Amino acid sequence: MKILVPVKRVIDYNVKVRVKADGSGVDLANVKMSMNPFDEIAVEEAIRLKEAGKADEVVLVSIGVKQAQETIRNGLAMGADRGILVTAAEDVHTDIEPLAVAKILKAIVDEEQPGLVIMGKQAIDNDMNATGQMLAALLGWGQATFASELAVEGDSAVVTREVDGGLQTIKVALPAVVTADLRLNEPRYASLPNIMKAKKKPVDEKTAGDYGVDVAPRLEVVKTSEPPTRQAGEMVGSVDELVTKLKAAGAI
Template sequence: MKILVAVKRVVDYAVKVRVRPDRTAVDTASVKMSMNPFCEIAVEEALRLREAGAASEVVAATVGPAQAADTLRTALAMGANRAFHVLHDPDPARPLLPLAVAKILRALALQENPGLIILGKQAIDDDCNQTGQMLAALLNWPQGTFASKVVIDKDKQKATVEREVDGGTETICLDLPAVITTDLRLNQPRYATLPNIMKAKSKVIKKVTPADLDVDIRSDMEVVQVNEPPKRKAGVILSSVDELLDKMSEAALLIFPKAVMQLGQCLFLKVHPP
């Protein structure tokens, strides 16, 4: 079985993001870039499944500018067999949307015919959490999102996925081929060793364009302006619980004046019935 893993190049999680002076986009010039942390987990899980004998090959794929090849080299250094680089130089005013990425991955999946596709549940730059679900819908494959444990039954061609939900965990069984998105607790990604980094330089990265895949990636969304969030006001130290309650009451009146007045009327009616 072949596993296709999607990875994304993002601003490193330790970098403080800044907005460009013209407010058209986030400033990425001279900023450290790295693989999306959830994508690292996806690559690691694919490698573990291959090492367990559930898969024979791991293929990494990314969509992005020429610099995104470094992200693929990281995946290859971790142990992926080969990679696809879909070249696309993004326009800040017309960003590549999750649906367009899902269409590209669908085209690669139809070309490569993998038994499993693994993606990070979301990217830390846009936090969309949409690509995996859209890809499963386009392929008409079953999906297991927010996976915290994955077990593959190669003989029965099934995947058992333990996924995180609001109330705890949920275990589902999927027929392969399927799409799985990874959560933080799935595994701890390995570090690429120096020998593997050197070997990754000789591994194949096939470069294609969206046009080669016959995918239209035109965006229906236009970014008008990007602004940093307002700075938080300094906190206030209060001397007593009564003072805290007074402050909370004042804040509630400012935010929800009508609701607070209605609540007060209800309480008055209960305490002093007519």
């Protein structure tokens, strides 16, 4: 079985995001970029399935700017087999919207014929949480979102999902789309020998036009602003004083 894993290049989660002075977006100048953490979890899970003999090949796909090749190489260093880079934008500030990404991924799935697509549940830059669901709908495949456990059993995948009321275990027929949640696993660090090997692994370069997909944005960002500054806390001398202040503030 072949596993396809989409990965996205985003601002590193350790970086404090800065908004441009004119409010037109986020400042990406000289900012460290890395693989979306949820996608990194998806890559790790795909590699574990391959190591367990459940898969034969792990293919990574990244859609965006040319610099996303570095993101693919990081996944290859973790243990994936090859990559596909789809250049769909020239400006690093351009974010390809979920529907366009899903359409491109559908075209790649039609070509590659994977038995399973594992992807992050959302990207930490736009928090859309939509691409996996859209891809499943376009393909007509079953989907299991917010996976905290995944097991492949024959022609099915058993997935434990994190839902508001606790955990839900479902069984979906393969091929299927699974989106990874935070507690699915802990991604490995790439070793130096594997980083060197990753440089020789194949990465095919495509464009959105090769798949006949229009990536023109349908949404317009009107303004980007910093969240309001949090007010300073206030020390109280007793529980009674705390309750009195909360009542005065209408909190209780």
